[in-house]
Amino acid sequence: MVLTLYGGARTRASIPRWYLEEKGIAYNWRQLDMETGEHKKESFCAINPFSKLPALEDESFIDPAGGPLRLFESGAILLHLAEHHGGELSGPPELAAVRRAKLTQWLLFANATLAVALFVPSNRERELPRLMDVLDCLLAGGQPLVGEQWGAADCAVQAYLAYLPIFFPQIDLEPWPGVRAVIASAQANPAYQRATGSR
Ligand SMILES: N[C@@H](CCC(=O)N[C@@H](CS)C(=O)NCC(=O)O)C(=O)O
Numbered sequence: 001m002v003l004t005l006y007g008g009a010r011t012r013a014s015i016p017r018w019y020l021e022e023k024g025i026a027y028n029w030r031q032l033d034m035e036t037g038e039h040k041k042e043s044f045c046a047i048n049p050f051s052k053l054p055a056l057e058d059e060s061f062i063d064p065a066g067g068p069l070r071l072f073e074s075g076a077i078l079l080h081l082a083e084h085h086g087g088e089l090s091g092p093p094e095l096a097a098v099r100r101a102k103l104t105q106w107l108l109f110a111n112a113t114l115a116v117a118l119f120v121p122s123n124r125e126r127e128l129p130r131l132m133d134v135l136d137c138l139l140a141g142g143q144p145l146v147g148e149q150w151g152a153a154d155c156a157v158q159a160y161l162a163y164l165p166i167f168f169p170q171i172d173l174e175p176w177p178g179v180r181a182v183i184a185s186a187q188a189n190p191a192y193q194r195a196t197g198s199r
Pocket of ligand 1: 010011012013051052053054072073074075111
């Protein structure tokens with residue numbers, strides 16, 4: 001098996017793991033014990049010097065600096081998986097270029113805008129409703145954010161939205177039925193359940 005995903009219990013590793021599970025891509029799962037600081041050991045710092053999870057090793061690519069390709073940041077991991085293992089960016093070069101740009105946009109949105117609105121308390125009150133109003137409309141039709149099939153962009157945005165009832169059960173989602181439907185659909189999805197350990 002060429003892919004190894006490093007994760008920990010209740011970490012963002014569940015996001016690329018959901019993608020791998022959903023797409024049926026074979027991978028090794030290495031769960032580190034964060035309680036005992038396994039992610040801070042030298043062996044893992046060689047994979048992610050910041051000792052954060054998730055991280056990915058892809059033996060089908062050789063890093064010119066030596067060894068297999070090693071990646072950290074869930075967004076970068078998703079982009080790599082989408083392009084090289086999920087077949088999301090195949091097809092005519094112009095179409096692939098547009099899809100790559102859109103996919104990058106959504107992955108950055110998920111990690112740099114949505115995640116910050118969720119997890120930075122000073123941003124939540126002001127920023128979250130604004131984002132939710134727009135997401136509610138965009139997600140209402142159930143169409144993929146990029147291309148014709150559920151992909152890495154949907155995975156990232158939906159996974160962050162699904163954090164809402166887990167971390168912020170006090171937030172009333174009543175005004176956003178489209179968002180509620182997306183969360184319910186993720187929660188009922190067997191691949192999501194396997195990735196998050198909720199099954
Ligand atoms: N922006 C990074 C965040 C990575 C991150 O903060 N991971 C947390 C778990 S969700 C972690 O490894 N924390 C352990 C630590 O900081 O020591 C990503 O999306 O991968």
